[in-house]
Ligand SMILES: [Zn+2]
């Protein structure tokens with residue numbers, strides 16, 4: 001990803017490992033990711049639509065709290081580098097330019113483990 005739009009972090013309890021750890025948030029036009037810095041659990045969001053008008057507030061559904069953050073980014077609509085509002089829930093991720101209101105709406109696509117931080121039983125004998 002050579003394009004850099006949003007790159008920030010949010011310290012919270014990881015839904016996966018339960019650690020109080022930085023969750024690294026990256027977003028570009030084509031994709032958004034949230035990665036736990038402790039366990040590597042990664043959530044991928046893909047674009048659903050972009051919108052220059054106002055969007056209604058999203059109803060958080062699911063097992064994660066809704067995070068509302070702000071982050072600096074360069075808006076591709078108005079070209080201004082400035083604060084963007086981020087809202088990250090279990091099923092969606094949105095970024096919104098505070099200057100012009102341009103909104104990227106991503107939906108949850110998949111989840112995977114980016115790395116294995118500890119050897120959690122690879123050498124254990126297989127179950128009978
Ligand atoms: Zn974690």
Ligand SMILES: [Zn+2]
Pocket residue numbers: 075076077078079080097098099100101102
């Ligand atoms: Zn803008």
